[in-house]
Amino acid sequence: GAGVSQSPSNKVTEKGKDVELRCDPISGxxxxxWYRQSLGQGLEFLIYxxxxxxxxxxxxxxxxxxxxxxxxxxxxxxxxxxxxxxSAVYLCASSLGREGEQYFGPGTRLTVT
Amino acid sequence: xxxxxxxxxxxxxxxGASLELRCNYSYGATPYLFWYVQSPGQGLQLLLKYFSGDTxxxxxxxxxxxxxxxxSSFNLxxxxxxxxxxxxxxxxxxxxxxxAQKLVFGQGTRLTINP
Numbered sequence: 001g002a003g004v005s006q007s008p009s010n011k012v013t014e015k016g017k018d019v020e021l022r023c024d025p026i027s028g029x030x031x032x033x034w035y036r037q038s039l040g041q042g043l044e045f046l047i048y049x050x051x052x053x054x055x056x057x058x059x060x061x062x063x064x065x066x067x068x069x070x071x072x073x074x075x076x077x078x079x080x081x082x083x084x085x086x087s088a089v090y091l092c093a094s095s096l097g098r099e100g101e102q103y104f105g106p107g108t109r110l111t112v113t
Numbered sequence: 114x115x116x117x118x119x120x121x122x123x124x125x126x127x128x129g130a131s132l133e134l135r136c137n138y139s140y141g142a143t144p145y146l147f148w149y150v151q152s153p154g155q156g157l158q159l160l161l162k163y164f165s166g167d168t169x170x171x172x173x174x175x176x177x178x179x180x181x182x183x184x185s186s187f188n189l190x191x192x193x194x195x196x197x198x199x200x201x202x203x204x205x206x207x208x209x210x211x212x213a214q215k216l217v218f219g220q221g222t223r224l225t226i227n228p
Binding site for chain 1: 145149154155156157158159162164203205209210211213214215216217218219220221
């Protein structure tokens with residue numbers, strides 16, 4: 001079946017612009033996660049959703065980052081007023097509940113110029 | 114706080130040779146442990162996981178890992194590597210948070226295979 005998909009695959013934006021990154025999880029997966037992969041910080045947990053709610057937002061790097069999930073499915077990660085340090089690969093994963101394997105998407109490579 | 118250390122940033126082995134990638138974790142309770150592989154330009158793929166029970170776990174692609182509580186280690190092994198195993202390998206510890214599992218990753222080990 002279809003895996004986790006993310007769009008766009010690549011995004012180049014100018015410093016100060018807002019960007020939206022999209023994640024389509026595997027159908028029926030209740031848990032959805034966002035991670036960030038950068039050269040300096042490695043793989044970092046950002047936020048997770050259980051259904052449509054995000055109980056723990058403490059992993060978001062700053063208040064310029066926000067995320068939502070609608071209908072228990074698609075999620076959008078929004079970065080406002082992008083900075084160069086936001087350049088990274090943003091990975092999304094989904095799982096069938098908390099002990100299920102996390103299946104990762106291919107990621108969105110964000111470059112802020 | 115949970116943490117994972119992968120001491121080797123880069124390892125080179127010859128095709129057909131055995132492989133061991135090291136992973137040490139810090140976690141207060143019984144950990145959920147994982148190894149993921151990432152090929153260039155690809156997402157992460159789960160190789161194997163340890164939740165409980167038998168401390169030697171088998172995974173895909175001929176990999177295995179052994180959980181050693183006394184050493185806080187979860188090293189990944191393969192008896193004979195293939196050129197297609199060249200990739201980056203990440204060890205992770207999972208912590209349960211409400212209805213989900215947060216993964217904390219090590220810095221990764223890049224594996225190069227010599228022909």
